[in-house]
Amino acid sequence: MSNRNNQTNKQAARERLRAERERQAKKDKIRRQLIVGGAIVGVLAIAGGIGVAVSSMDGGSSSAAAGDSTDWAKAAKAPLVKPQNAGGKDGTTVVVGKKDAKNTLDLFEDPRCPGCAGFEQAAGSTVEKDIKDGKYKASYHLGTFLDANLKGTGSKNALSALGAALDVSPDAFLKYKYALYSKEFHPDETGPDKFADDSYLIKVADTIPALKGNEAFRKAVKSGTYDRWALKMSDAFSAVKDVTSTPTIKLNDTVLGTDSPQGKVAPSSVAAFNSMVDKALKK
Secondary structure: OOHHHHHHHHHHHHHHHHHHHHHHHHHHHHHHHOEEOOEEEEEEEEOOEEEEEEOOOHHHOOOOOOOOOHHHHHHOOOOOOOOOOOEOOOOOEEEEOOOOOOOEEEEEEOOOOHHHHHHHHHHHHHHHHHHHHOOOEEEEEEOOHHHHHHOOOHHHHHHHHHHHHHHHOHHHHHHHHHHHOOOOOOOOOOOOOHHHOHHHHHHHHOOOOOOOOOHHHHHHHHHOOOHHHHHHHHHHHHOOOOOOEEOEEEEOOEEEOEEEOOEEEOOOOHHHHHHHHHHHOOO
């Protein structure tokens, strides 16, 4: 082997080692970010992302938690405006699908959760199809604990925008949620808190026909019409004591997933999801 080839091989090996160190450093940085002030956050690898397991989910409370801005502190005291197509006393019941569907899929997610993005990218379109086919109706439970854990306001801001989409239609809500979790638009946990920016949320919404150029939707996002509702949704999410990680997917109260030290890990493929759904369906 010539000296030139030997040097080339050594250089390639150094580059591979450097790339691997960078990947590991990124993973370590995420783990450090997800350990905050007494709320110990574990990480679960799913669908190429990181599922978030928490021992405390009160970071989404309507009180001024870490990462809250002055605007969000004001939102906690603002009048409650509930989106159309939301039910329950405070509008925190968000059910999409045929009312007479005898099966119910419950989804517990946080807009900034990387594992939730992984699940949605893998099975989101399947969930939408199943809802339309009447296989089950879906009940959405959205939290914002990652705003406290990672610092920022993106989860709350995205949830408020989802309220504006729900006010347009349940279908707009579903398609917008899917877009927010997409590979194209879901922010990197180590990067900027993009969901805190209203203009970014509107940019994502412009990919949805029902929301593109929709002035009522845009006004609601920019003025924070559903900010108080987002806080109410987060409080309702935090009140569910048997959910210890996101995403948590239940069908008729049966948690779908595989066992791990932190609990059930949501299915990471359409095949796995369909198999688990079929086993838990009421015939």
